Amino acid sequence: MWERPEPPDRPVLAPLSRERIVRAAIRLADADGLDAVSLRKVAAALDVGPMRLYGYIATKEELLDLMVDAVHAEIRPAGDGWRAVLYSLAEAIRHAAHQHEWLADLLGGRPQLGPNTLASGEAVAAGMAGVDLDTLVPAIAAVNAYVIGAVRREITERRAERASGMDQRQWQVAFGPYLRRAFATGRFPTLATVVHEGPHLDADDTFRAGLDYVLDGIGARISH
Amino acid sequence: MWERPEPPDRPVLAPLSRERIVRAAIRLADADGLDAVSLRKVAAALDVGPMRLYGYIATKEELLDLMVDAVHAEIRPAGDGWRAVLYSLAEAIRHAAHQHEWLADLLGGRPQLGPNTLASGEAVAAGMAGVDLDTLVPAIAAVNAYVIGAVRREITERRAERASGMDQRQWQVAFGPYLRRAFATGRFPTLATVVHEGPHLDADDTFRAGLDYVLDGIGARISH
DNA sequence: GTATCTGTCGATACACTGTATCAGTTGCAG
DNA sequence: CTGCAACTGATACAGTGTATCGACAGATAC
Numbered sequence: 001m002w003e004r005p006e007p008p009d010r011p012v013l014a015p016l017s018r019e020r021i022v023r024a025a026i027r028l029a030d031a032d033g034l035d036a037v038s039l040r041k042v043a044a045a046l047d048v049g050p051m052r053l054y055g056y057i058a059t060k061e062e063l064l065d066l067m068v069d070a071v072h073a074e075i076r077p078a079g080d081g082w083r084a085v086l087y088s089l090a091e092a093i094r095h096a097a098h099q100h101e102w103l104a105d106l107l108g109g110r111p112q113l114g115p116n117t118l119a120s121g122e123a124v125a126a127g128m129a130g131v132d133l134d135t136l137v138p139a140i141a142a143v144n145a146y147v148i149g150a151v152r153r154e155i156t157e158r159r160a161e162r163a164s165g166m167d168q169r170q171w172q173v174a175f176g177p178y179l180r181r182a183f184a185t186g187r188f189p190t191l192a193t194v195v196h197e198g199p200h201l202d203a204d205d206t207f208r209a210g211l212d213y214v215l216d217g218i219g220a221r222i223s224h
Numbered sequence: 225m226w227e228r229p230e231p232p233d234r235p236v237l238a239p240l241s242r243e244r245i246v247r248a249a250i251r252l253a254d255a256d257g258l259d260a261v262s263l264r265k266v267a268a269a270l271d272v273g274p275m276r277l278y279g280y281i282a283t284k285e286e287l288l289d290l291m292v293d294a295v296h297a298e299i300r301p302a303g304d305g306w307r308a309v310l311y312s313l314a315e316a317i318r319h320a321a322h323q324h325e326w327l328a329d330l331l332g333g334r335p336q337l338g339p340n341t342l343a344s345g346e347a348v349a350a351g352m353a354g355v356d357l358d359t360l361v362p363a364i365a366a367v368n369a370y371v372i373g374a375v376r377r378e379i380t381e382r383r384a385e386r387a388s389g390m391d392q393r394q395w396q397v398a399f400g401p402y403l404r405r406a407f408a409t410g411r412f413p414t415l416a417t418v419v420h421e422g423p424h425l426d427a428d429d430t431f432r433a434g435l436d437y438v439l440d441g442i443g444a445r446i447s448h
Numbered sequence: 449g450t451a452t453c454t455g456t457c458g459a460t461a462c463a464c465t466g467t468a469t470c471a472g473t474t475g476c477a478g
Numbered sequence: 479c480t481g482c483a484a485c486t487g488a489t490a491c492a493g494t495g496t497a498t499c500g501a502c503a504g505a506t507a508c
Contacts, residue, residue: 038465049487051467060466105333108376111384113399118412125414133422141377142434146366148373152332153365160335175337188342190349198357210366213441220440262494273458275496284495 018056020046022066026100029067034102039063061110068106069114071096077123082222083215085127086139089120090147090211097151104155108148131222139218146214154203242280244270246290250324253291258326263287285334292330293338295320301347306446307439309351310363313344314371314435321375328379332372355446363442370438378427 024045028036039060043050057063075096077089097103121140128136164175183192201209248269252260263284267274281287299320301313321327345364352360388399407416425433 039467040465051487052485054467055485108373109329109380111380111399113403113406115406115411118406118415122412122415125418129414133418137418137422138425138430138433139437141430142370142374142437145373145377145434146370146438148376149332149369149371150366150373152372153369156333156335175335179337182337182339182342187339188346190353191342191346194349194357194361198361201362206362206365209362210369213363213366213445214370214438215441216444217437217439217441220444221437263496264494275458276456278496279456 016046016048016052016056018066021053021056021063022070025063026067026070029102030100034105037063037067037102064106065110065112065114068103068110068112069116071100071103072112072114072116072120075116075120077120077127079127082128082131082136082139083219085124086143086215086218087211089124090143090207092120093147094151094154094207097155101155101159104152107151108145135218135221139221142214142218143211146210150207150210154207157203240270240272240276240280242290245277245280245287246294249287250291250294253326254324258329261287261326288330289334289336289338292327292334292336293340295324295327296336296338296340296344299340299344301344301351303351306352306355306360306363307443309348310367310439310442311435313348314367314431316344317371318375318378318431321379325379325383328376331375332369359442359445363445366438366442367435370434374431374434378431381427 021042025037025042028041028045039053040050042063043053053063057066075089075092077085077092079085079088093107097107124140125136128140131139179195182188183195245266249261249266252265252269263277264274266287267277277287281290299313299316301309301316303309303312317331321331348364349360352364355363403419406412407419
């Protein structure tokens, strides 16, 4: 016994919570993308063994769900009238995806029923009071679908641009030759003229133009 | 020399090609989902060592890109007039996603510039001849975005239903208690009435309702 | 016909993943 | 003070994508 040393000052085992875990995971994902979120890395960021996390989450997918729901805390659409509310919803989701690009990879990929997600759904539904339910339900679904797809593509494009040099149109240098060759085959004549002569909208304009289409269509139904 | 055996009948080394690899990968993904697509499994399906594939693809992501482009071979929108073409595009993508559910996980997640994808783009652009380019470009983008999001959510729902028992509304049994408790807190009053009293559209109706909104919005701009 | 070169192939290895298992320690109930 | 139950975290496992590199095939040069 005299030889046996006292137990080393056990590091004050870090107090854990679902929230702390999720925050750490989000920090990692913001910094280095979704691939950087592994249970081991999250645990390491919290000075904890990997298996410790399983007391708080059952599986990695659950952690991802929690991350998505956490971000939904900042998605609180507001405004007067159905159109303003839906517009606000769309912009809020897009804004969140700009700050957390990994959100684009997760949106729509799993059923979302967390409290924050429900709360933003509640805000939308409440803000659209007065609209006929038979119109409201598919309208919300349509806006959600559009936003998911639009944000996904926008973030994808942003990543591609970033990957091929910092410059915004460096992208054209990377894929330009390939596309030029593809167009030179003559198999895509219409596409070629569209690309050459069509408008070059930036991300903001593209997103809003599409959103306007959706809202206009909904508006036509509402005022029938 | 007499002791040295002849070389064993070397198995007629399977002729390989990008196409065969992609087909094998698609077969795996169709059967057991995207997670079942690993380079080792694809190689095994072709009776080949894993490293052999690297002569044909540089990375796994490239393989996934090739899979997406291969499916686009069947997406050839057609019809008379811009509306029919866009409708056909949307339905074709959705149809493809029904046969290859993994497509929902990949759509919009990477830049798509493969020959088949370009060809379906060409078909859309060609079918919409006559529409002003400043309207056409964002219109195609909007429909694409909507379809990506809508298909994603539809497939996600389908998987969730399948995971919680085969029954279509068994889902309500699985999540019902949780939702009932959530609604019982009184924090989501509007959402609760929407869920209870709102319409219960099936997947087809939901998809088409949203698509109609988008197309109506585009139509308003075109005929302005 | 022999020797050298070239390129392809695939066994092995590496770093990493999510998660099951379970011995051992801890703190608590009696 | 003892016995128990819960929790922790080291270890292990099966799997991943891909780098490396020895060995062997076919082509080329003499």
